[in-house]
Every structure is written in structure tokens, then in C-alpha cells.
Amino acid sequence: MNLLLLQPNEVGADGVAVLAGRRLEHAREVLRVQHGETLKVGVKGAQVGTATVLEGPAETLRLRVMLDAPPPPRAGISLVLAIPRPKALKRVLPAVASLGVDRVVLVNAAKVEKSYFDSKVLAPEFIEGLLELGLEQARDTVPPRVEVRERFRPFVEDELGAWAGPGRRLVPHPTAESGVPRVPAKEPLVVAIGPDGGWTDFEVELLAKQGFTPISLGPRILRVEVAVPAIIGALRFP
Amino acid sequence: MNLLLLQPNEVGADGVAVLAGRRLEHAREVLRVQHGETLKVGVKGAQVGTATVLEGPAETLRLRVMLDAPPPPRAGISLVLAIPRPKALKRVLPAVASLGVDRVVLVNAAKVEKSYFDSKVLAPEFIEGLLELGLEQARDTVPPRVEVRERFRPFVEDELGAWAGPGRRLVPHPTAESGVPRVPAKEPLVVAIGPDGGWTDFEVELLAKQGFTPISLGPRILRVEVAVPAIIGALRFP
Numbered sequence: 001m002n003l004l005l006l007q008p009n010e011v012g013a014d015g016v017a018v019l020a021g022r023r024l025e026h027a028r029e030v031l032r033v034q035h036g037e038t039l040k041v042g043v044k045g046a047q048v049g050t051a052t053v054l055e056g057p058a059e060t061l062r063l064r065v066m067l068d069a070p071p072p073p074r075a076g077i078s079l080v081l082a083i084p085r086p087k088a089l090k091r092v093l094p095a096v097a098s099l100g101v102d103r104v105v106l107v108n109a110a111k112v113e114k115s116y117f118d119s120k121v122l123a124p125e126f127i128e129g130l131l132e133l134g135l136e137q138a139r140d141t142v143p144p145r146v147e148v149r150e151r152f153r154p155f156v157e158d159e160l161g162a163w164a165g166p167g168r169r170l171v172p173h174p175t176a177e178s179g180v181p182r183v184p185a186k187e188p189l190v191v192a193i194g195p196d197g198g199w200t201d202f203e204v205e206l207l208a209k210q211g212f213t214p215i216s217l218g219p220r221i222l223r224v225e226v227a228v229p230a231i232i233g234a235l236r237f238p
Numbered sequence: 239m240n241l242l243l244l245q246p247n248e249v250g251a252d253g254v255a256v257l258a259g260r261r262l263e264h265a266r267e268v269l270r271v272q273h274g275e276t277l278k279v280g281v282k283g284a285q286v287g288t289a290t291v292l293e294g295p296a297e298t299l300r301l302r303v304m305l306d307a308p309p310p311p312r313a314g315i316s317l318v319l320a321i322p323r324p325k326a327l328k329r330v331l332p333a334v335a336s337l338g339v340d341r342v343v344l345v346n347a348a349k350v351e352k353s354y355f356d357s358k359v360l361a362p363e364f365i366e367g368l369l370e371l372g373l374e375q376a377r378d379t380v381p382p383r384v385e386v387r388e389r390f391r392p393f394v395e396d397e398l399g400a401w402a403g404p405g406r407r408l409v410p411h412p413t414a415e416s417g418v419p420r421v422p423a424k425e426p427l428v429v430a431i432g433p434d435g436g437w438t439d440f441e442v443e444l445l446a447k448q449g450f451t452p453i454s455l456g457p458r459i460l461r462v463e464v465a466v467p468a469i470i471g472a473l474r475f476p
Contacts, residue, residue: 002459072457091329095464138458180475217475219310220376221240226333226467229460233468234475237418237455 001026003048003139004041004063005132011043011065017051019061028057041065042141044132071141075100075236076188078167080160080207082109082195083148084224086119090130091225093146097134099232101144105163108152111197122148156206164190169212172231173204174221176214180234189235196224239264241286241377242279242301243370249281249303255289257299266295279303280379282370309379313338313474314426316405318398318445320347320433321386322462324357328368329463331384335372337470339382343401346390349435360386394444402428407450410469411442412459414452418472427473434462 004023011017019027027033035053042048047067055062077099083106084092096104106122120126131143149155167188170181183189192199192207198221199207204214222230242261249255257265265271273291280286285305293300315337321344322330334342344360358364369381387393405426408419421427430437430445436459437445442452460468 091463095461098458098460098464099468100458137461140458220336220338220378222336222467223333223375225329225463226336229464229466229468230337230471230475233471237468237472 001030001136002040003136003141004039004051005136005141006041006043006065008043008046015065016054017041017063017065019063020059024057024061027061033057033061039063040139041067042071042135042139043067044135044141044143046141047071048139048141072100072139074102074142075232076167076186077101077232077236078103078105078164078188078190079228080105080107080190080192081224081228082107082193082199083112083116083122084195085113086116086121088196088223088225089116089119089121092228093127093130094134094137095225095229096232097131097140097143098138099134099229100138100140101232104144104146105155106146106148107155108150109195109203110152110200111195117150152203153206156203156210160207160210164210169207169210170215170235171199171204171207171212172217172227173199173214174216174219176216178213178215180215180217180231181213183235185236191231191235193224193228193231239268239374240278241374241379242277242289243374243379244279244281244303246281246284253303254292255279255301255303257301258297262295262299265299271295271299277301278377279305280309280373280377281305282373282379282381284379285309286377286379310338310377312340312380313470314405314424315339315470315474316341316343316402316426316428317466318343318345318428318430319462319466320345320431320437321350321354321360322433323351324354324359326434326461326463327354327357327359330466331365331368332372332375333463333467334470335369335378335381336376337372337467338376338378339470341401342382342384343393344384344386345393346388347433347441348390348438349433355388390441391444394441394448398445398448402448407445407448408453408473409437409442409445409450410455410465411437411452412454412457414454416451416453418453418455418469419451421473423474429469429473431462431466431469 049067287305
């Protein structure tokens with residue numbers, strides 16, 4: 001945790017925040033904060049800054065909060081992500097939040113196992129917790145908006161065009177002829193990343209009809225938790 | 239597992255391999271292979287090809303192996319990697335094997351916890367097992383060579399120059415002025431990736447004296463298991 005993330009309602013009109021629970025424990029056990037010390041903080045959806053420890057950490061932690069800087073710039077990337085196995089999703093969601101992804105739609109696909117939909121990882125409050133871990137890591141305050149769609153084809157045919165908006169649309173697929181394109185830093189991107197077994201050719205055709213260009217990342221088959229940062233790194237660094 | 243990885247001594251002069259243990263179980267329980275079916279296989283350090291199931295899977299699995307293609311091309315990247323926490327190392331080693339990294343030297347650093355050196359993850363046979371997972375994922379047969387160095391400064395001052403060889407040397411560091419450079423696809427690269435808390439300025443200076451150019455990945459602080467694929471993606475895709 002490189003930033004203590006506060007909820008907007010936790011900071012009073014006097015600039016004082018009082019914490020308990022997971023963040024109090026983390027502040028005490030891992031950060032070992034002391035009275036008078038200054039921490040990096042951010043308010044969810046708002047600015048970042050510093051907080052001085054007024055009291056504690058004991059049963060609570062009282063902080064004086066000074067917000068004075070914007071969160072880091074966005075990556076300008078939206079992801080259509082075939083639902084990964086729950087264990088992978090628990091790593092991918094913090095990763096995409098830390099990378100500054102704007103939006104994620106988690107979709108079904110032919111090679112997504114039905115049982116994944118029953119996973120507690122897809123519960124909105126669980127997703128929010130995973131995204132907050134990524135924000136705390138990257139010193140960001142703005143989480144990606146995450147949605148879930150249980151049916152691939154209706155989503156792609158009826159919703160995806162409007163959802164994707166003006167961004168350039170790319171779908172990594174091993175048989176694609178072109179590689180990763182050079183994309184101007186400011187151009188918004190929408191990338192459709194398949195499940196561990198890949199998109200089917202039919203799924204790629206449906207995406208292509210919505211303007212998604214197939215691109216190849218080379219012959220190596222990567223796990224989704226490796227592919228996602230690799231693709232974002234290739235498209236958006238520095 | 240997208241490729242069944244065989245050890246060189248497992249394939250007889252008659253082209254027949256007999257498997258037991260983890261790979262037999264995986265073939266039976268996950269791949270659900272049937273008599274007569276054809277699987278993708280590779281021999282460690284050698285070619286890839288296919289294998290036909292002659293017998294089993296029962297107590298063993300008998301395969302007729304036909305090797306006919308080279309493994310995928312290398313990424314041409316060597317990593318100097320500050321030893322991550324054991325849980326992260328268990329993810330990073332399969333990831334770097336799947337990405338085709340050539341060599342990894344796991345080094346101590348100021349922000350590496352001493353206890354990490356006692357982790358079973360650093361045992362050579364454990365490392366080898368993690369690398370094999372990555373090879374099976376990416377359908378590769380050639381693992382990165384992994385070494386461990388317990389002292390940072392003597393390694394950097396006395397060994398690193400020769401170890402790095404002719405490759406371009408880069409060290410990601412948040413205060414660097416230049417971003418990720420465009421590097422010709424064939425140029426070998428040596429990248430020094432710090433621990434979760436980053437390299438210290440002193441460590442970056444020691445690396446700079448060995449020809450490592452500091453580069454910035456932007457203001458976001460990434461976990462090592464996210465940073466490694468993102469940096470490799472940025473430098474080597476497509």
C-alpha cells in the first residue's frame with residue numbers, strides 16, 4: 001500500500017479523518033505509523049495529498065488530511081475481458097486498476113467456464129475491494145468502472161459499438177497478420193482480451209464486425225494475468 | 239498446460255515416452271486425453287512436435303513422440319531482478335519463462351527482506367518447476383537460466399559488466415527523465431527491475447556506473463508481477 005485510500009465521506013469538514021478496520025491494521029502492522037508522521041493519502045475519485053497522524057494508531061487512527069494534487073493521468077484504455085478463472089481475476093483487477101485502465105467489461109465467451117459466474121469474486125463489493133488494492137498500489141484514486149455481461153453475442157452486437165465509443169479497437173488473436181500498432185499517446189483504445197484458451201474464430205469475427213482489428217502478440221500463449229500488463233505496456237508505455 | 243514438456247531422457251530411441259506423476263494426472267484429469275489422441279509436446283531444451291497416445295492414461299501414459307519444429311524465438315532479454323516476496327516470485331518466474339526471457343539473476347537489494355533468502359522458492363528444483371510451468375504455458379522448451387546473488391554491490395561492481403554483455407542496459411526508476419526507448423527487435427536487452435519499494439538512489443548510481451540508463455514508466459508504482467510483463471511488452475512487442 002503506497003497510498004492510504006479514504007472514502008469521500010470519511011474526511012470531515014475540518015479535514016480530519018478517523019480510520020478503523022483493515023486500513024488501521026495496515027497502518028499499525030505494516031506501515032508502523034507513529035504519532036506526528038506524514039502519510040500519502042488520496043480520496044476515492046478525488047485528489048491525492050498527505051495526512052498527518054494526530055492520534056493513534058490505537059483503537060482508531062486520527063488523521064489531518066491535506067489534498068493538493070490530482071491523481072496520475074489515465075491510461076486511456078478500456079478492456080473487454082473474457083472472464084478469467086477466479087484466481088486470475090483476483091490478480092487482474094488490482095493490476096488493471098494500478099495501470100490506470102478506465103473501464104472493464106467482463107464478458108462470457110465460449111471458453112469461459114460456466115462455474116465462474118457463481119464465484120464470489122464477481123460480487124460488486126468484492127470487485128471494488130480488488131480495485132482499491134490496485135489504486136493503493138499505484139497511488140491513484142479513480143477505479144476503473146467494471147461491468148459484467150453474461151451473454152457475449154448480444155453484448156457485442158447490441159451494446160459494444162456504443163460502449164467502445166471513438167477509441168481504436170483491437171483484439172489480440174494468435175493468427176492475426178499484423179503486430180501491435182504504434183498508437184498516439186492520446187488516442188483512446190479498446191482492447192478485447194480473450195480467455196486462457198483464446199477467443200474462438202467466431203468470436204473474433206463478431207468483434208471484427210464491430211471494428212476490432214485482430215493483432216498478434218507472437219507465437220507465445222500467455223496467461224491472462226501476464227497478457228494484460230504486457231499488452232498495456234506495449235500500447236501505452238511510456 | 240498448452241504443451242506437454244518431456245525431459246530429454248524420457249524419450250526412448252524408438253520415439254516412445256512413458257509418463258507418470260504430475261503430467262500423467264494432468265493429462266487424465268484436465269486434458270482428459272483419450273487413446274489415439276494427439277497432443278502438443280516438446281522436449282526440454284529441444285524441439286516441439288506432437289505425440290500420439292499409444293496406451294493409457296491409466297497407471298502410466300505411453301506416447302509416440304514426433305518432434306518437427308523449433309521452439310518459439312527468444313525475447314532477447316536478460317533481467318536483473320531484485321528478489322521479490324516469495325508469493326510474487328512464484329508468479330514472476332512462470333511469467334518470465336512464458337515471455338521467453340533468456341536469463342534472470344535474482345539479486346539482493348536494500349528493500350529486499352532478508353527472510354526471502356530462506357524461502358523454499360529459491361531452491362534450484364523449485365525454481366526449475368516454476369519455469370517449466372511457464373514453458374508449458376507458452377509452448378516453449380528453453381527455460382531462462384536463473385542465478386541467485388546474495389550481495390548486490392559485489393555482483394554489480396565485479397560481475398554485472400561481463401554478465402550483461404553487449405546488450406543495451408536499462409533500469410526503470412521513477413525519477414528518470416526519459417521514457418521507454420524504441421529498441422530494434424534484434425538488439426539484446428538487459429533490464430534491472432527493483433523490488434516493490436524500488437531501487438535506492440545509491441543502487442541506481444551503481445547500476446548507472448555499469449552503463450544502465452534510468453528510464454521512467456510514468457508516475458504509477460506497479461507491483462513487480464505487473465511491472466515485469468508491462469516492461470517486456472513495452473520493449474519487445476510485437
